[in-house]
Amino acid sequence: MTKSVFRPPATALAALAATALAATALVAAATTTASAATGLGQLAAAKGRYIGTALANNHLGESAYATVADREFNSVTPENEMKWDATEPSRGSFSYGGGDAIVNHAQAHGQSVRGHTLVWHSQLPSWVSNGGFNAATLTSIMQNHISNVAGHYKGKLYAWDVVNEAFNEDGTRRQSVFQTTIGDGYIATAFQAARAADPTAKLYYNDYNIEGINAKSTAVYNMVKAFKQQGVPIDGVGFQTHLILGQVPSDLQANLQRFADLGVDVALTEVDVRMQTPADSGKLATQSSNYNALTKACLNVARCVGITLWGVTDKYSWVPDVFPGYGAPLLFDDNYNAKPAYTGMGTALGGTTSSPSPSASPSASPSTSPSSPPGRSCSATYRTVNQWNTGFQGEVTVANTGASAIGGWTVIWAFPNGQTVTQLWNGTLSQSGANVTVRNMSYNGSLAPNASTTFGFTGDWSGANGAPSPVTCAAS
Incomplete structure (x- = not known):
């Protein structure tokens, strides 16, 4: 949507009522909770x-x-x-x-x-x-x-x-x-x-x-x-x-x-x-x-x-x-x-720190381990395939470690030295600061027990290129 195009108001459905007490608490909470870090x-x-x-x-x-x-x-x-x-x-x-x-x-x-x-x-x-x-x-x-x-x-x-x-x-x-x-x-x-x-x-x-x-x-x-x-x-x-x-x-x-x-x-x-x-x-x-x-x-x-x-x-x-x-x-x-x-x-989303100021810079924090439904689990193994000057190639193997088939997976890690993924294949990438999340593609999410798949990527590094730990996996 843009400023120049009319859009009708959203249909009035069920209203979420807030009591005066809740309103006061929520406004006060703005200065004590969120996700600045x-x-x-x-x-x-x-x-x-x-x-x-x-x-x-x-x-x-x-x-x-x-x-x-x-x-x-x-x-x-x-x-x-x-x-x-x-x-x-x-x-x-x-x-x-x-x-x-x-x-x-x-x-x-x-x-x-x-x-x-x-x-x-x-x-x-x-x-x-x-x-x-x-x-x-x-x-x-x-x-x-x-x-x-x-x-x-x-x-x-x-x-x-x-x-x-x-x-x-x-x-x-x-x-x-x-x-x-x-x-x-x-x-x-x-x-x-x-x-x-x-x-x-x-x-x-x-x-x-x-x-x-x-x-x-x-x-x-x-x-x-x-x-x-x-x-x-x-x-x-x-x-x-x-x-x-x-x-x-x-x-x-x-x-x-x-x-x-x-x-x-x-x-x-x-x-x-x-x-x-x-x-x-x-x-x-x-x-x-x-x-x-x-x-x-x-x-x-x-x-x-x-x-x-x-x-x-x-x-x-x-x-x-x-x-x-x-x-x-x-x-x-x-x-x-x-x-x-x-x-x-x-x-x-689970944030617990103070609200950010406009000038606050992003800061890396360890990624939270994702969770899997009961009976489903997976592991993720990270390795550096090759490294050169300020670039490198990495690979992650995702394995179904549970007794039941899984329909999808999410892998999360935090780079220890500020590395940046520049290109990734066989997965869908999100990176914010040091934190990386990779989710399966439509064709490689389903894994039978003991089956595995891999995704790879290239990245940039400066100063050091340490391997992240832990590298966590959640099955769905």
């Missing part, structure tokens, strides 16, 4: 998740903005830099400067990147929306766009929002130029083109007001179910989660779970919780409880892979421009001070 991203990584943010390239030159983004988040989503109007402003002419800058920044700070978005009715150049193309031509244009943009970032992104906001509130299809010209099949065609362009990226459908069980989310559910039955390559569903204060759906977790049960990952992809301004202690406390609740909902669903906040700071949020009278939706205020909402999320 490790950052939210590192806390999430210890649980096999990510906590991300939308990044705007034009703000990265602001020191406080970059400092908070780099310290707190282990995943980023370009806010506007990969949308159609930015990447193909005129037919066949592609521009990647802004997107490349964000990818380069993320790689330098050990953050994974979600691409956003390949096909969307909004922020679409007029040559596409008003081109008057027939179905065959527009299909070819769409496929070419996906091939070029996803192909340009091949191997560099964790995931793509392939199609964004294709449904109306009543569950019918939005009458975008793609829908009216190509028909229902355009979404499947887009996913097929994305898989061909970047076979390793996770492919997501992304939408708003689908956080609870309603007509819109059910229509998306039925589409995903059909895609899985038809072999259309879809790997995940993104729930934007633009919410109004006190309106976290009571069935959020159940809804995430029903999608996960279809065999796809789920993620909260554009999270903010807006309030009528000015903020006060009661509103901030309710917002904190809302962030705590949505974080717990994700953590309680095994296939909920992470949460992305739609912005670093209230200072640059899209909300006030689109919803007059509303604002203050994020974890950090206009001056980059952590709000009670930061504590709400940090507490859900």
Whole structure:
């Protein structure tokens, strides 16, 4: 979402009421709990998740903005830099400067990147929306766009929002130029083109007001179910989660779970919780409880892979421009001070230290050992394959050490000498500071008892290249 595009308010579902006593406690807790020592991203990584943010390239030159983004988040989503109007402003002419800058920044700070978005009715150049193309031509244009943009970032992104906001509130299809010209099949065609362009990226459908069980989310559910039955390559569903204060759906977790049960990952992809301004202690406390609740909902669903906040700071949020009278939706205020909402999320993730100051630098801390369900276990063995100048190659062997088959694994370690992973294969990487989390790919997560698999990586080192200890593994 951007500041210039209207989005209707989130559907008012079950309100999470906060008592005055709870409000007072939550506001007071903002100064005593959270995750400054490790950052939210590192806390999430210890649980096999990510906590991300939308990044705007034009703000990265602001020191406080970059400092908070780099310290707190282990995943980023370009806010506007990969949308159609930015990447193909005129037919066949592609521009990647802004997107490349964000990818380069993320790689330098050990953050994974979600691409956003390949096909969307909004922020679409007029040559596409008003081109008057027939179905065959527009299909070819769409496929070419996906091939070029996803192909340009091949191997560099964790995931793509392939199609964004294709449904109306009543569950019918939005009458975008793609829908009216190509028909229902355009979404499947887009996913097929994305898989061909970047076979390793996770492919997501992304939408708003689908956080609870309603007509819109059910229509998306039925589409995903059909895609899985038809072999259309879809790997995940993104729930934007633009919410109004006190309106976290009571069935959020159940809804995430029903999608996960279809065999796809789920993620909260554009999270903010807006309030009528000015903020006060009661509103901030309710917002904190809302962030705590949505974080717990994700953590309680095994296939909920992470949460992305739609912005670093209230200072640059899209909300006030689109919803007059509303604002203050994020974890950090206009001056980059952590709000009670930061504590709400940090507490859900297990944080116990004081809130960070805007200038606080990231600091390494030992990774928390992940846990496995009863009867399932795995081990991870780290070795250095080769080393040169300031680079090295590593390999990790993951073995099923339990009596039951496992369906997935997560490996975590902390580098002792500040090493950085530069490229990884046969796994999905998240690195924040010294802490590294690697999760299985779709093809190597299932291991029978005594079976094993490996993933490898290259990295940079300086001064020393000690092996991490411990290297922990959790099975799922």
